Amino acid sequence: MKKKALISLLLLLSLLCCLTVSVHAEARLDYVNDYAGLLSDYERQSLSEEAAQLSEQYDCGVYIVIVGDYREFVNGNIETFTEEVFHSYGLGRGESENGVILGMSMDDRDYDIYAHGDFGNYAFTDYGKEQLADSFLDNFRRNDWAGGFRDFVENSGELMRRARNGEPLDQWISDEPEEHFGVIELFICLIVGLITGGATVSGMKKQMKTAVEQTRASGYVPKGGVNLRVQSDQFVNRVVTSHRIRREQNRSGGHYRGTTISGSHGGSHHSGKF
Amino acid sequence: MxxxxxxxxxxxxxxxxxxxxxxxxxxxxxxxxxxxxxxxxxxxxxxxxxxxxxxxxxxxxxxxxxxxxxxxxxxxxxxxxxxxxxxxxxxxxxxxxxxxxxxxxxxxxxxxxPDYVIPFKLGKEEAKAALKKYYQGKPLLPKAFSRENHIEEIKGVYVPFWLYDGTAEADMSFQATRTTSVTLGDTVTTTTEYYNVHRAGTVRFEKIPVDASKKMPDAHMDAIEPYDYDELKPFSTAYLPGFLADKYDQGPDACSERAETRAQNTAADLMAQTVGGYTSVSPTEKHVSVRRGKPIYALLPVWMLSTRWAGKNYLFAMNGQTGKLIGDLPVSGGRALAWFAGVSAGVTAVLSVLMALFMN
Incomplete structure (x- = not known):
C-alpha cells in the first residue's frame, strides 16, 4: 500500500514538473514590456507593432523590457537580468534564436542591450550597439521615454537592414601602425605659422598707410538712389555628371572591429547608465 | 595793394x-x-x-x-x-x-x-591730440618716432572742393552657375545649371567730393572723407579769419574724371550685388556711363600737420569737421621682423602641440 502511495506521489510530481516546464516554455513576453509604467497604452502598443513587424521582416526579434529594479528578479547585474529574460522566455527567432533586447532598470537607471544568435550578433556588432545606445540615450536623459524606445526600435531595424545587405555597421580598425607627429607634420605647422606671421605683419603694415585714394563712392548714393530697370536670369542649359566614390570594403591593411561574444549563451552586451 | x-x-x-x-x-x-x-x-x-x-x-x-x-x-x-x-x-x-x-x-x-562752406568745428589743439592718439596701437611704429618727432607745421586750411551730382547708367551681363550635389549610395551626382544674367539700371550720386587744389595730395583728401553735408553753409568770407584758404586751381572739368570713375565703379558693384543665389558669377559685359550735373564749389575744413623724422617729412591730414585723421607712418623693420618671428613661432608651437596631441 505504501509502495502504491509513493508511486502515485512520484507520478503526481512528475506531472506537476511537466506542467511547469510546459507553462514556462509557452510563456511569451510581448515585444515591448513596460513594468515601470513609462509608456501609455497607445505608445506601448504602437512600439510593439513596429518591433513585431521588424522582427518578422528580418527574422530577428526586437524586444524591450523595463522594470523598476532588476534585482527583484535575478542575483547579478543588469546584463544577467537581460540575458535571463531573453533565454528564460525563449525569446529570439529561428534556429539560432536571433534577437536583440533592451533591458532597463529604472531604480539605478541601468540599461543593457543584449544581442543573440548568428544573425543577431552579425547585425548588432559592438560598434553597432554603441551607436544604437547613443541614438536613444539623449532621449532618456530628457525623460523622453517613447522617443528613446522608438529610436531603439527604428535603428535596430536599420542595423538589421544593413546586415541583411551584407554591410553591418562596424568600425574600421587599421592594422597599419598609428601615425605619429613627425617631420612632415612639423613642416606643415611651420608653413602655417609663417603664413600667419606674414599675414599678421601685412595687416599691421596696412595700418601704417592710411592715405589712400578712394575708388568707390557708395557713401554718396542717396536713399532710393538705385533703380534696377532690367533684371533677367535666363536659364541656358544643365549639365549632369556622376561619379562613384570608393567603397570602404576595398580597404586593405585593416579589419572591422566585429562583435565580442561574452557569456555562456553566445550573446553580446552593451550596457551602461542612462 | x-x-x-x-x-x-x-x-x-x-x-x-x-x-x-x-x-x-x-x-x-x-x-x-x-x-x-x-x-x-x-x-x-x-x-x-x-x-x-x-x-x-x-x-x-x-x-x-x-x-x-x-x-x-x-x-x-x-x-x-x-x-x-x-x-x-x-x-x-x-x-x-x-x-x-x-x-x-x-x-x-x-x-x-564758393557756393558753400563747412566751417571748422575742431581746433588746433584737437588736431594735435588726434595725432598723438593716431600713434597709439601701432606695433610697427618705431618707438623713436613718437618720442623724437615733433610737429613742424600745423595749419587749418579751407580746401576748395568740387562736389559732383550725377547719375550712372549701368548695363551689365554675367554668366552664372548653380551647382548641386546629391549622394545616393556610392554615387555622387553633380548638376550644374548655367544662366545668362542681365542687369541694367541707374544709380544716383550726390556730392562726390574731389579736391580742386593742386597743392593738396589727392590721397590725403580722399582718405579723410566723409564730411557731413548737413552742415554746409552758404559761403561767407567771415568763416575764414584765422585759417588759410585757397581758391581752386583745377576747374570742374579737370576734376570730374575722378568722381566719374568712382561713380562707375560703385554702379558696377551695386549691379553685381543684385545677382544672388548662384554658386559662381562672372561678368561678361559691362557698360557704365555717367551723366553729371552742375558741380557745387565748396570750401571744406582740413587740418594739415607735418612732422619730420630721420630726414623725411610726414604729412597728416585731419577732417576739420569730423576729426578723422590719416597719414602714412614709418615702419620699423626690426619690429616687423620681431612680430613676424614671434607670431610664426607661436602659431607653429601651438599647432605642433595640438597636432601631436591629436595624432598620438
Missing part, C-alpha cells in the same frame, strides 16, 4: 578776429568779444566788395611785377603795411609779421565765389 586785402578787426577794440569752430562765432584775440558771422558780414560787406573790385581792376590793368612772373601775388598787410607774398590761389592767410588774419575777397568773389 593794401586795398585788396581785408583784415577782420574787432568793432570794439580793433584787435584781430578769428573764427572759432566751437562757438561758430568770430572772436577777438584781445578783448574776447565775439560776433556772429552775419554781424561781421554786414560790417565788412562794403569793404570786401571794394577790395574785390580793386583786385579786378589791377588784373584788368595787366600790370606785372616780379612776383606775378613767379606765379605769386604780392599784397600789403592793411594792419602793419608789410608785404605779403602769396600763391596765386591764396584767398586767406595771416601776416607773418603782425600775425593778423588777412582775407583776399577778390579771390573768392563773383565767378570764383
Amino acid at each position: 593794401a586795398d585788396q586785402i581785408s583784415n577782420y578787426q574787432c568793432p570794439s577794440c580793433t584787435g584781430p578776429l578769428h573764427f572759432d569752430g566751437k562757438s561758430g562765432k568770430l572772436q577777438c584775440d584781445y578783448c574776447g568779444s565775439s560776433f556772429s558771422v552775419q554781424e561781421i558780414e554786414a560790417l565788412y560787406r562794403e569793404k570786401d566788395e571794394a577790395a574785390a573790385q580793386a583786385q579786378a581792376k589791377e588784373e584788368q590793368g595787366g600790370e606785372s611785377n616780379w612776383a606775378q612772373a613767379q606765379g605769386l601775388k604780392a599784397y600789403n598787410c592793411p594792419s602793419c603795411g608789410a608785404e605779403l607774398i602769396c600763391d596765386e590761389s591764396t584767398a586767406a592767410t595771416s601776416c607773418p609779421y603782425c600775425g593778423n588774419p588777412s582775407i583776399v575777397p577778390g579771390q573768392l568773389s563773383d565767378m570764383l565765389k
Whole structure:
C-alpha cells in the first residue's frame, strides 16, 4: 500500500514538473514590456507593432523590457537580468534564436542591450550597439521615454537592414601602425605659422598707410538712389555628371572591429547608465 | 595793394578776429568779444566788395611785377603795411609779421565765389591730440618716432572742393552657375545649371567730393572723407579769419574724371550685388556711363600737420569737421621682423602641440 502511495506521489510530481516546464516554455513576453509604467497604452502598443513587424521582416526579434529594479528578479547585474529574460522566455527567432533586447532598470537607471544568435550578433556588432545606445540615450536623459524606445526600435531595424545587405555597421580598425607627429607634420605647422606671421605683419603694415585714394563712392548714393530697370536670369542649359566614390570594403591593411561574444549563451552586451 | 586785402578787426577794440569752430562765432584775440558771422558780414560787406573790385581792376590793368612772373601775388598787410607774398590761389592767410588774419575777397568773389562752406568745428589743439592718439596701437611704429618727432607745421586750411551730382547708367551681363550635389549610395551626382544674367539700371550720386587744389595730395583728401553735408553753409568770407584758404586751381572739368570713375565703379558693384543665389558669377559685359550735373564749389575744413623724422617729412591730414585723421607712418623693420618671428613661432608651437596631441 505504501509502495502504491509513493508511486502515485512520484507520478503526481512528475506531472506537476511537466506542467511547469510546459507553462514556462509557452510563456511569451510581448515585444515591448513596460513594468515601470513609462509608456501609455497607445505608445506601448504602437512600439510593439513596429518591433513585431521588424522582427518578422528580418527574422530577428526586437524586444524591450523595463522594470523598476532588476534585482527583484535575478542575483547579478543588469546584463544577467537581460540575458535571463531573453533565454528564460525563449525569446529570439529561428534556429539560432536571433534577437536583440533592451533591458532597463529604472531604480539605478541601468540599461543593457543584449544581442543573440548568428544573425543577431552579425547585425548588432559592438560598434553597432554603441551607436544604437547613443541614438536613444539623449532621449532618456530628457525623460523622453517613447522617443528613446522608438529610436531603439527604428535603428535596430536599420542595423538589421544593413546586415541583411551584407554591410553591418562596424568600425574600421587599421592594422597599419598609428601615425605619429613627425617631420612632415612639423613642416606643415611651420608653413602655417609663417603664413600667419606674414599675414599678421601685412595687416599691421596696412595700418601704417592710411592715405589712400578712394575708388568707390557708395557713401554718396542717396536713399532710393538705385533703380534696377532690367533684371533677367535666363536659364541656358544643365549639365549632369556622376561619379562613384570608393567603397570602404576595398580597404586593405585593416579589419572591422566585429562583435565580442561574452557569456555562456553566445550573446553580446552593451550596457551602461542612462 | 593794401586795398585788396581785408583784415577782420574787432568793432570794439580793433584787435584781430578769428573764427572759432566751437562757438561758430568770430572772436577777438584781445578783448574776447565775439560776433556772429552775419554781424561781421554786414560790417565788412562794403569793404570786401571794394577790395574785390580793386583786385579786378589791377588784373584788368595787366600790370606785372616780379612776383606775378613767379606765379605769386604780392599784397600789403592793411594792419602793419608789410608785404605779403602769396600763391596765386591764396584767398586767406595771416601776416607773418603782425600775425593778423588777412582775407583776399577778390579771390573768392563773383565767378570764383564758393557756393558753400563747412566751417571748422575742431581746433588746433584737437588736431594735435588726434595725432598723438593716431600713434597709439601701432606695433610697427618705431618707438623713436613718437618720442623724437615733433610737429613742424600745423595749419587749418579751407580746401576748395568740387562736389559732383550725377547719375550712372549701368548695363551689365554675367554668366552664372548653380551647382548641386546629391549622394545616393556610392554615387555622387553633380548638376550644374548655367544662366545668362542681365542687369541694367541707374544709380544716383550726390556730392562726390574731389579736391580742386593742386597743392593738396589727392590721397590725403580722399582718405579723410566723409564730411557731413548737413552742415554746409552758404559761403561767407567771415568763416575764414584765422585759417588759410585757397581758391581752386583745377576747374570742374579737370576734376570730374575722378568722381566719374568712382561713380562707375560703385554702379558696377551695386549691379553685381543684385545677382544672388548662384554658386559662381562672372561678368561678361559691362557698360557704365555717367551723366553729371552742375558741380557745387565748396570750401571744406582740413587740418594739415607735418612732422619730420630721420630726414623725411610726414604729412597728416585731419577732417576739420569730423576729426578723422590719416597719414602714412614709418615702419620699423626690426619690429616687423620681431612680430613676424614671434607670431610664426607661436602659431607653429601651438599647432605642433595640438597636432601631436591629436595624432598620438
